Amino acid sequence: MMIKQGKFFIVLILFLSISCDTEEIQIIEPIFETSQKDPPTLSYTWLDANIDEEQEDQILDLIEDHGFVWSTFPNNSLDNPNSEIIRKGIKKPNYAFSAFVKNLVGNTTYYVKAFIEMNNQIYYANEISFTTKPGTWKKLSDFPGEGLVNATGFSVDGKGFIVGSRTDFTDAQVWEYDPNLDSWNRKNDAPFSTIGSTSFVINNRGFLYCDLLWEYNSDLDTWSKLNDYPIYTYEHKGCKGVSSFVIGDKAYIGAGVGNLNEGLLEWNSVTNEFTSLTSSFSPRLNPNRSYASMFSLGNKGYVVGGEMWFYEEDESVIEYDIPNLSSSYRGSFDNDRGYDASRKEMVSFVVQGQAFIGMGYGEFPLTYGTNVGSQFDFYRYEPNGNRWIPQTYPVYVDDQDDIHFLDRAGGVSLVIGDRAFMGLGEDREYNRDTESFDTSLYTDFWEFIPN
Structure with missing residues (x-):
């Protein structure tokens, strides 16, 4: 009897112990x-x-x-x-x-x-x-040469071409970019020197204006002078900081260091003739600036920013209604903080019927007149209302997830088919202690995908 009673107490103790342990185990759900x-x-x-x-x-x-x-x-x-x-x-x-x-x-x-x-x-x-904000940047193969600043770019037969000199006294390098292979190929040097010239494409023909007008034959890798002496030769000689836009079979060239900036020069690709349009527009709205950005939407051309006299950057936007030979001031280039942003040496292109522009050297003011240097912001331009819609801009994130902002002045941009590309240029900041510029060349190359 005592043995049975002992067994009963042992079972009771075990039961109570298990019961207590069960009560102590509480499932905590994370908040x-x-x-x-x-x-x-x-x-x-x-x-x-x-x-x-x-x-x-x-x-x-x-x-x-x-x-x-x-x-x-x-x-x-x-x-x-x-x-x-x-x-x-x-x-x-x-x-x-x-x-x-x-x-x-x-x-x-x-x-x-x-x-x-x-x-x-x-x-x-x-x-x-x-x-995310509109626009996607895709990093491509780096440019294999030494970096170029204020080079110019155009495309012919599905290939892109970048033309630029390292100095004022060296023939321009010519590089071919194949977007399908993401590869670069060095071509013969051009028979001229150029920093800050302008190029354009009409009917799949590539042209470059630098004092004179040249055409590039991509099949033969050769350059031909098309017009030695534009009318008003002195008035329209220029190369550095020249810009252009195309409407139909005509190109419109303006701005630039020197006398070209007094007005627009029209070139007819059919007749190979130049016509001065200086007196056709309001003198107040002549593109008297250098390193401005020019592009066209429909039958209208636009000039944005640039450098005015005394090395001052400008923020104005001028519209040229070519069929009606009229011009108008559309407002200013505004950053995403809502301030006027004076810029020069920006990249710009028109792709899929939309104009994109940004980066460059000048201001990104949080308040007026602050932070002058290379910039990295980028926008889509909407002419109705002179609206600047912020886009994403290229940044490089390395394998250690370190973020590299790419402040860029003097970059090159071009469109191949319906694809837009941008790269090169330099990061440039003014050093007040040495009263000189600190610069760092870029050799990167990117595709911008509007979305």
Whole structure:
């Protein structure tokens, strides 16, 4: 009888012990959230999440893994084949956690949620979304030569050509870019020197204006002078800082260092004749500047920025209505803070019927007149209302996720078919201590994809 009673007490003690252990085991569910983000201005961003600060000490040792799931689709999870997964492993002290993502596509909505793995379960926070700014930059093969500043670019037969000199006294290098192979090929040097000349394409023929007008034959890799003596020769001699736009079978050349900047020069590609339009427009709106940007939309040409007298950058936008031979002041080039931004040596191009422009040397004012140097902001120009719509701009994120901003002046741009490209130039800052410029050449090359 005593043995049976002893067995009964042992069973009772074991039962009470198991009952107490069961009551002590409490499943704690993490309290955390994915932080809502402002739209990123570039092709990268940080994903962020926060654990309830008061709870962190209770769950820190229980966390087996944590991170983010994200994609361009909603309802992300570790089991969703569309989801990108970022695992960060065991949680370190600090109630917040984050992850860096890069190579985001422009004008795209992304969905993100944080997750925590503990208690042999996966817990998800709320899912947030953000939309990137328009435009995507794709880095291509670097330019294989020495960097060039204020080179000019054009395309013929599906290939791009970049022309520029290293100095005022050396023949211009000519480089061919194949967009299908993403490859470069050095061609014969041009029979002239050029820094800051302008080039254009009419009916798949490539032309370059630098004091004289030249045509490039891509099949023979040769240059031909088309017109030795434009009318008003002295008035229209110029090469440095010249700009141009094309409407139909005519090119319009203006601005530049020297006398060319007094007005527009029209060149008829059919008759190979120049006509001065200096007296056709308001003298107040003549493109008397150098290193301005010119482009055309429909039957209208636009001149943006440039350098005026006494080395002062300008922010004005002038529209030329070519069929009606009229011109008008459209306003100023404004940055995304809403301030007038005086610039020169910008990159600009028209692709898919839209004009894009930016970077260059001048101001990015948070207040007027501040931060003069090379800039990196980039915009789509909407003539209706003179609106500047901010786009993403190229930044280089290396393998260590270090971010390199690419302030650029004197870059080159060109369009091949319906694809736009940009690169080269230099980072230029004025050193007030030495009263000189600190410069660093670029050899990078990018494709801009509007979206």
